[in-house]
Amino acid sequence: MEYNVYLLATDPKNPCRDVIHSRDTSLKIRVYCLENDIFxxxxxxxxxxxxxxxxxxxxxxxxxxxEDALDVVGAIQWYADYVEYPDMEILPEDPRPGHNVAM
Structure with missing residues (x-):
């Protein structure tokens, strides 16, 4: 079984501004802490x-x-392990009231 390797770029001035990078693909994911960041x-x-x-x-x-879309969940699971919360439930929609607006 092949595993992707992920790297994390962090902003030393903002601990909530992480970017997950896949070492082997072009996948990049920006992380937002919704209690601190405007999203x-x-x-x-x-x-x-x-x-x-x-x-x-x-x-x-x-x-x-x-071609990278299928790896998004795996990258988020890797991040959940990184922040020592491996049981993170990954949600498809914003759970905050009023933020789940269909387009």
Whole structure:
């Protein structure tokens, strides 16, 4: 079984501004802490959400390629392990009231 290797770029001035990079593909995912960050979803990207340690995170791809779309969940699961919350439930929609608006 082949496993993807992920790397994390962090912003030393903002601990909530992580970017997950796949070492072997062009997949990149920006991480937002929704209690601290303003999040305006880009409708050309994939957004997923998850709670860890009582905080809600948004995960949004950066310039997603069709061939990388299947790896998004695996990258988020890797991040959940990284933040020591391996049981993070990955949600397809923003669970905050009023933020799940159909386009």
């Amino acid at each position: 305006e979803p880009n409708h050309n990207e994939i957004q997923l959400f998850g709670y860890a340690h009582g905080k809600l995170y948004a995960f949004e791809t950066i310039d997603i390629n069709a």
